[in-house]
Amino acid sequence: MERHFEHDLEELKERLLWMASLSEHAVHRAVQAVFEKNEAFATEVLEGEKAINDMQIEIDDRVMQLLALQAPMAVDLRFILATSRINNDLERIGDQAVNIAQSALRILRHPQVKPYVDLPRMSDLAEGMVRDSIAAFIRRDDELAKSVLIRDDLVDSLRDQIFRELLTYMMENSAVVYPAFELILVTKNLERIGDHATNIAEDVIYIVAGRDVRHLAADRR
Amino acid sequence: MERHFEHDLEELKERLLWMASLSEHAVHRAVQAVFEKNEAFATEVLEGEKAINDMQIEIDDRVMQLLALQAPMAVDLRFILATSRINNDLERIGDQAVNIAQSALRILRHPQVKPYVDLPRMSDLAEGMVRDSIAAFIRRDDELAKSVLIRDDLVDSLRDQIFRELLTYMMENSAVVYPAFELILVTKNLERIGDHATNIAEDVIYIVAGRDVRHLAADRR
Numbered sequence: 001m002e003r004h005f006e007h008d009l010e011e012l013k014e015r016l017l018w019m020a021s022l023s024e025h026a027v028h029r030a031v032q033a034v035f036e037k038n039e040a041f042a043t044e045v046l047e048g049e050k051a052i053n054d055m056q057i058e059i060d061d062r063v064m065q066l067l068a069l070q071a072p073m074a075v076d077l078r079f080i081l082a083t084s085r086i087n088n089d090l091e092r093i094g095d096q097a098v099n100i101a102q103s104a105l106r107i108l109r110h111p112q113v114k115p116y117v118d119l120p121r122m123s124d125l126a127e128g129m130v131r132d133s134i135a136a137f138i139r140r141d142d143e144l145a146k147s148v149l150i151r152d153d154l155v156d157s158l159r160d161q162i163f164r165e166l167l168t169y170m171m172e173n174s175a176v177v178y179p180a181f182e183l184i185l186v187t188k189n190l191e192r193i194g195d196h197a198t199n200i201a202e203d204v205i206y207i208v209a210g211r212d213v214r215h216l217a218a219d220r221r
Numbered sequence: 222m223e224r225h226f227e228h229d230l231e232e233l234k235e236r237l238l239w240m241a242s243l244s245e246h247a248v249h250r251a252v253q254a255v256f257e258k259n260e261a262f263a264t265e266v267l268e269g270e271k272a273i274n275d276m277q278i279e280i281d282d283r284v285m286q287l288l289a290l291q292a293p294m295a296v297d298l299r300f301i302l303a304t305s306r307i308n309n310d311l312e313r314i315g316d317q318a319v320n321i322a323q324s325a326l327r328i329l330r331h332p333q334v335k336p337y338v339d340l341p342r343m344s345d346l347a348e349g350m351v352r353d354s355i356a357a358f359i360r361r362d363d364e365l366a367k368s369v370l371i372r373d374d375l376v377d378s379l380r381d382q383i384f385r386e387l388l389t390y391m392m393e394n395s396a397v398v399y400p401a402f403e404l405i406l407v408t409k410n411l412e413r414i415g416d417h418a419t420n421i422a423e424d425v426i427y428i429v430a431g432r433d434v435r436h437l438a439a440d441r442r
Contacts, residue, residue, distance in 0.1 A: 067298060071292035077289055167402055170395070171395040171398045174391070181384070184402070184405065188406075
């Protein structure tokens with residue numbers, strides 16, 4: 001029984017890793033679709049959504065099974081509940097990739113807005129946060145998880161800067177109002193991807209330290 | 222033991238109801254702050270964030286306790302896991318209310334954009350969805366939950382319509398670019414509130430029917 005449980009836990013972890021790689025890839029492709037005006041990449045992301053959704057449900061089913069059949073305690077219980085939450089965040093990251101891909105398809109039809117301001121920097125940052133939050137989960141590395149939390153402030157300040165630039169363009173030239181609006185949406189999507197990575201990092205700290213760090217940043221404000 | 226468990230479940234439900242009322246109230250006040258340009262309402266929402274965050278952590282602790290000490294099966298396990306997810310959605314709804322309140326404070330400083338287009342209709346709709354998703358949870362009413370799912374399409378089409386109008390204003394008059402941009406953010410926040418209510422409604426259907434309806438709508442597209 002005990003051995004079986006360890007095996008199931010290991011499998012759960014592998015599925016979550018697979019789920020993470022699907023979501024990460026979707027974000028990367030979606031962002032490429034925007035920057036390179038690549039329609040095929042955008043379509044690839046839209047078509048990949050179902051695989052991510054199916055994987056989410058499979059992982060949730062495994063979580064339910066483990067909880068129902070094994071009644072895990074303490075450390076394992078914390079790990080399984082965190083896995084369930086991370087699974088949820090990864091699926092939402094996939095949703096954001098879909099939104100970005102949809103924006104990419106609409107942006108194709110408009111003239112380009114300047115050299116995309118600081119968006120590529122923001123997307124690199126957000127993608128790195130997702131990657132590192134998952135790496136932190138796998139290695140139970142709470143230092144790496146903390147570095148993700150810190151980067152979220154950088155994402156927010158980049159967002160504000162990009163908004164300011166886009167609004168300036170919109171005021172100067174009404175012809176770019178539409179494409180600049182799409183870039184506002186993409187910026188919001190990247191911000192949310194950073195938020196989800198932050199949630200994952202908080203869950204890692206919760207698993208490693210057994211301490212709930214959610215809202216610490218918010219309450220400090 | 223059994224009796225104790227029932228009592229704990231009942232208490233968990235009551236806490237979740239309390240959490241729901243805090244989040245609902247925050248959304249209502251935040252939206253009022255925008256429409257009535259009421260600074261005091263916006264401040265009230267910002268100050269209320271901590272209570273919502275604290276309640277989320279309390280509910281999560283109760284969920285952990287119940288899972289660890291009682292090892293619930295089947296129906297109860299499903300109910301407890303759904304409660305944990307709904308708790309999460311309610312906290313995010315509170316976050317959206319905070320974002321709207323922050324927009325309200327910035328909007329105060331600008332001239333008003335027309336008669337706020339269809340935003341009041343969209344906010345009524347989103348607030349109603351939150352209210353009904355929670356009512357459906359309490360009464361285990363899957364018909365009411367389904368009506369919430371249907372309304373989400375209406376929220377999305379209202380969002381598109383509001384975006385179109387705001388972009389038209391921005392193109393016609395560069396003086397409204399800033400306040401119209403804030404209203405774009407508020408529209409996005411209301412859309413997300415509708416999404417969270419939809420998540421809650423899906424969890425209700427999951428509890429009542431034991432069927433996972435997530436992604437059905439997405440896959441149909």
